[in-house]
Amino acid sequence: xxxxxxxxxxxxxxxxxxLEWLAxxxxxxxxxxxxxxxxxxxxxxxxIEAAGFHVVFAGQKTYNGVAIIARAALSDVVINIxxxxxxxxRLIAATMQGVRLVCxxxxxxxxxxxxxxxxxxxxxxxxxxxxKKEMVVYSKLxxxxxxxxxxHDMDVHDPKKWEGQVLVSGPERAAFQALLDLxxxxxxxxFDQPEKTFSWWDYxxxxxxxxxGMRIDHILLTKELVPLCSACVIDKEPxxxxxxxDHTPVIASLLI
DNA sequence: ATGGCATGTCGAACATGA
Numbered sequence: 001x002x003x004x005x006x007x008x009x010x011x012x013x014x015x016x017x018x019l020e021w022l023a024x025x026x027x028x029x030x031x032x033x034x035x036x037x038x039x040x041x042x043x044x045x046x047x048i049e050a051a052g053f054h055v056v057f058a059g060q061k062t063y064n065g066v067a068i069i070a071r072a073a074l075s076d077v078v079i080n081i082x083x084x085x086x087x088x089x090r091l092i093a094a095t096m097q098g099v100r101l102v103c104x105x106x107x108x109x110x111x112x113x114x115x116x117x118x119x120x121x122x123x124x125x126x127x128x129x130x131x132k133k134e135m136v137v138y139s140k141l142x143x144x145x146x147x148x149x150x151x152h153d154m155d156v157h158d159p160k161k162w163e164g165q166v167l168v169s170g171p172e173r174a175a176f177q178a179l180l181d182l183x184x185x186x187x188x189x190x191f192d193q194p195e196k197t198f199s200w201w202d203y204x205x206x207x208x209x210x211x212x213g214m215r216i217d218h219i220l221l222t223k224e225l226v227p228l229c230s231a232c233v234i235d236k237e238p239x240x241x242x243x244x245x246d247h248t249p250v251i252a253s254l255l256i
Numbered sequence: 257a258t259g260g261c262a263t264g265t266c267g268a269a270c271a272t273g274a
Contacts, residue, residue: 203261
């Protein structure tokens with residue numbers, strides 16, 4: 001199976017691109033979306049099911065919102081982090097063919113002196129506590145999403161320019177490490193990768209053309225899944241579309 | 257140092273993203 005994360009930055013705008021991409025990638029089993037930016041009542045469930053997919057989703061107006069589109073059945077759906085009071089819809093989890101898929105849109109944080117920054121860190125702490133419990137139940141678990149964290153300087157086009165800023169700050173990277181310390185592994189770094197490979201590029205200033213990007217979208221795997229992972233790639237093609245999302249899909253292949 | 261582009265909001269300037 002292939003499992004994918006893609007921040008689409010509005011599913012209303014990007015639905016045709018999502019369906020086209022799925023048609024072009026028939027071996028993709030599950031696609032986790034972030035920033036759908038729509039309430040459940042207007043979610044295009046019928047369109048997605050008509051195209052032959054299963055789908056689970058949770059959203060809100062204007063901001064956030066997550067969904068999982070899959071070619072196989074999805075069960076045991078959880079929306080948001082249990083016990084963590086949150087007015088924003090940023091997480092959905094479901095089980096597909098024995099694999100627990102956790103789709104997360106981790107807060108951006110805006111800036112280190114913003115009130116959104118401590119929210120980001122508390123959200124990450126709650127996520128880590130939630131996953132610790134999930135991993136007891138589900139040995140085959142993948143955490144897919146927009147983490148809004150570039151784990152290492154090699155994941156940043158210009159580390160000096162970004163030094164100390166949001167997405168790369170020490171506490172954020174420590175929170176990423178805390179996820180790894182649960183026993184999770186960054187599937188992208190299981191394999192040799194080209195230098196300067198990113199999953200997001202700023203719309204402004206020809207960011208994509210200049211490859212001024214960041215690798216902030218990740219797929220972490222439990223120990224049970226690591227030996228089954230045969231590849232992890234970033235698909236830059238959709239970034240060349242007309243009206244692209246600023247993020248591109250990250251794809252992990254699993255021998256399941 | 258700032259804004260640059262894109263999206264969504266009840267109808268234009270603003271909030272947010274990363």
